[in-house]
Amino acid sequence: MAGRWDAQLGGDKPLGEIEILQLWHDHRLPILGITASIGLVIWLCLLSYRAREPAAYVPGDDTSSIKPAATNSAAGWEEKATPLKTTPKDPVGGPRRIKGELRKPNGARVLSEPAHERRIQVLVFYSSLTGTTERTANGFSHTLTTSLQEQPAELRGIFLKPQVLDLTQIDYDEYFINPPKTADSRFSVDHFYLILLPSYNIDTINDNLLEHLKETHHDFRIDTAPLSGLLGYSVFGLGDREGWPSEEDGFCFQAKEVDKWMAKLTGRKRAYPLGMGDPKRDLEQRLDEWTTGVKDVLALVATTGSLGDGVAGSGNAIESDYEDEPEEVDDDEVIIEEPITQKKQKKTNGGNIDDVEDLGRIMKASQPENEGTNGAAPPIAIDFTTYGKKTSKKTLQGPKEMVPKNSPTYNSLTKQGYSIVGSHSGVKICRWTKSALRGRGSCYKFSFYGINSHQCMETTPSLSCSNKCVFCWRHGTNPVGTTWRWVVDPPDVIFNGVKAGHYQKIKMMRGVPGVRAERFAEAMRIRHCALSLVGEPIFYPHINEFLAMLHGERISSFLVCNAQHPDQLAALKAVTQLYVSIDASNKESLRKIDRPLHRDFWERFQRCLDILREKRFKQRTVFRLTLVKGFNVEDEVDGYADLVERGLPCFVEIKGVTYCGTSTSAGAGLSMANVPFYAEVSEFVTALDNKLRERGLAYGIAAEHAHSCCVLIASERFRVGGKWHTQIDYQRFFELLEERGADGDWTPEDYMGPETPEWATWGNGGFDPRDERVDRKGRKIER
Known part of the structure; x- marks a missing residue:
């Protein structure tokens, strides 16, 4: 029996078997690991092979109301x-093989399927x-x-x-x-x-x-x-x-x-x-x-696969009427911007100078630190037409674009909401357009002249200007100059481009809370054009052709110029209403507030007033006064009365300045202290009206729009039967154009509109009773 046990324990086994058994006991763990690894690799290869087979893909199972084969x-x-x-390899009637795929949001997967x-x-x-x-x-x-x-x-x-x-x-x-x-x-x-x-x-x-x-x-x-x-x-x-x-x-x-x-x-x-x-x-x-x-x-x-682009806060789910982002808008609009940091200023000042609009920044940087914000005007007006005597290579190569797409100017303007058209034109949706779409009030042009703000396009065929006004909301962003030295875009390119840009911006308002469907539908048909965005519209060499295109589609034209281009003003053909900015009553005040680039700016200014006097029986002419406390309000009523007596405009608009809230405004010496209260504007208007009457001039206070801090003085020519008729008969204006041409013989009285609404007349506020005034958080404001 003992021998049998010895044999079982290996005593009688051959030497080779004993060695194999000993090797297994010594190396069994590595052998098992290697075997498992080989099996895993084979399994993964099989999975990879099956994954490469064609498989039926079912986009999703989130549909419910469709009846099959109906x-x-x-x-x-x-x-x-x-x-x-x-x-x-799929058995008939068996389970389908579905290829897995990460589900995408509905809007994102539309075009890929x-x-x-x-x-x-x-x-x-x-x-x-x-x-x-x-x-x-x-x-x-x-x-x-x-x-x-x-x-x-x-x-x-x-x-x-x-x-x-x-x-x-x-x-x-x-x-x-x-x-x-x-x-x-x-x-x-x-x-x-x-x-x-x-x-x-x-x-x-x-x-x-x-x-x-x-x-x-x-x-x-x-x-x-x-x-x-x-x-x-x-x-x-x-x-x-x-x-x-x-x-x-x-x-x-x-x-x-x-x-x-x-x-x-x-x-x-x-x-x-x-x-x-x-x-x-x-x-x-x-x-x-x-x-x-x-x-x-x-x-x-x-x-x-999407609803399109929307403005910031579009359809805000926080709802609704509350918009906490700062508004950035034009013409009676508030712009709030962060101050430029010292680091950014140094970086900007160190860059190449491509346009003369950088001169203001250079002059400011060269001043002592304690004089940076004192609001002092440059000692002399600079005429850029005589800047330098040598001809640069760029000039020899021909004119350049005013706003190239790769320029800082282009980037700055587009960030501010402009759509740049061609190389020198722009269009931007106005705050009052947005407000009118939401039933929150229209601009003063509706109260005074019957313009629907939601059907008004604000544009300019020239982003360049010859002034650097202290109250301008585009300091350092739009080009400046005294002569046209850039590429000239055809008027049809500008006309079609600004319309397309405006309609695109209107479409972006679809999802904004409170937008009224009927006004949105009306806004898709432009009826008015305000050529007052930024820059100088009559600077554009083909301004008359551009105006003819507007009028050809029965779009009225409200053109604002800065009284520095008398030759272009004299050559201007019929517009629905012609404005000249009258920002000061004397030469020194005009130098401080407009900071003109022409050396003979005052002579040019006076020539423009004379031209407007000649045009007063041809078309509606307007003096636009922007009041800036500390610049052109105190002790200047007599001077303004002299200018009105010289130009005899059909209307005088007096408006308080809107503070831009930008660092460049502060650099120009402007702050909230320079913004007059409406009571101060009203006091100035009353004083000016009295001065005009003392001189025997037939003017009177016709209308107001307190929300815009704006009051209208009108010639008695537009007072019929004791009632003011400051509004415009636009249909008749276009009929006169078609009957008699842009150089035809007619007077502003020929297209004088209906009676000014009672709510818009002096003393009644001028806010459209169809709309509702609200604060920035959507809360109703009692009138």
């Missing part, structure tokens, strides 16, 4: 999906007690269906047939907590919400909807913008102006609330402004405007 041949809509592709895999579903929600809104929603859906069928072939297949949903018949959780989901995975469907809602002062389904939207937004368990997956939304309200004559009194108040809460829940995806209509008055017109806008947005979404 076809509506009568309507022309096809909802049948393209069959899924399967690989040869094949058209047949993507669909857009428009959902039209409504509530109705009397049946009016239901009929309106069904009619709108039919119109939209027909319109979508008329889209180009590449877009037509993207849209599914719009669905009309009664808010009383649906579960809110299925539509207003998350976008709807579809079980059919053959489509990737994005949803677009359109909500038609009447307003009631009794308990209705509207109250339930609003409560649901509020609770969803404030529910800590739900994302604050759970509907951000929507392509977009828009709301149309139906109301009764007999019961609620204005929005302030409650007209369409529930539609406004739904619009506000949808902005929060969608994360600022208001695709088109809130529309509002009265079934007894203007429903058809307002609904047509809203429908047209919605169709345009749907086409844009289908083509680009």
